[in-house]
Amino acid sequence: MAMNYSTQSESLMNCVVLYLIEKDISISTMESCTSGLLASAITDTEGASAVFKGAFVTYSNEAKVRQGVPESLIERCGVYSLPVAEAMAEACREAYGAELGVGVTGTTGNPDPANGDSVPGEIYYAILWKEKKCLRRLQLETAELSRHEIKENIVSQIVQSLAEFLGI
Numbered sequence: 632m633a634m635n636y637s638t639q640s641e642s643l644m645n646c647v648v649l650y651l652i653e654k655d656i657s658i659s660t661m662e663s664c665t666s667g668l669l670a671s672a673i674t675d676t677e678g679a680s681a682v683f684k685g686a687f688v689t690y691s692n693e694a695k696v697r698q699g700v701p702e703s704l705i706e707r708c709g710v711y712s713l714p715v716a717e718a719m720a721e722a723c724r725e726a727y728g729a730e731l732g733v734g735v736t737g738t739t740g741n742p743d744p745a746n747g748d749s750v751p752g753e754i755y756y757a758i759l760w761k762e763k764k765c766l767r768r769l770q771l772e773t774a775e776l777s778r779h780e781i782k783e784n785i786v787s788q789i790v791q792s793l794a795e796f797l798g799i
Contacts, residue, residue, distance in 0.1 A: 643794055644790045645675075647797065648676035652679075656730050657682050657683075659686060659731075660673070660733045661700075662688055663719070664735060664785065665786055665789075666688055668783070684727035685723075685726075685727045686723070689719070692705055695719065699718075699726060710748065711737055715736055716756050716757040717734065717757040717766060720757040724759060732757075732759045732760075733756065733758050733759075733789065734756065735755070735757075735789065736755050738750055738751050739781040739782065740773060751773055752781075753769070753771075754768070755767070755769075756769075756789055758789075760797075765792055
């Protein structure tokens with residue numbers, strides 16, 4: 632029986648989390664446009680509490696700043712940018728004392744009236760571990776998808792990158 636995209640993603644996330652547990656690598660996340668869906672996917676694997684240190688859902692610019700993203704960086708680069716995604720990954724890693732940090736920001740649907748750099752379907756994420764980093768920009772076609780489907784797509788892309796990044 633063929634697995635659907637969601638089931639494949641869940642299986643891959645399970646492999647990622649089991650690898651993190653086996654290697655004793657802790658992880659934390661700071662999410663904006665995915666609203667905690669990545670953290671939820673991580674904790675769907677039994678035993679994730681051994682490596683999952685915590686997460687922040689920082690939907691607003693103010694929340695990102697409160698959790699350690701420099702306001703000057705947001706002003707200089709825009710909240711929807713690779714430098715901000717990287718700062719989010721670093722901030723959550725530092726806040727929770729985790730070895731691996733993931734930050735994700737972007738626009739899932741309509742343009743954000745509070746931020747001029749908002750482009751629907753443009754997503755930025757960063758994965759940091761030791762001195763290594765994976766920085767990605769996604770451009771998703773969102774017109775026919777629900778917000779939840781868009782978030783699932785983003786999380787699936789991040790899970791794929793995590794697996795590749797860790798060499799799984």
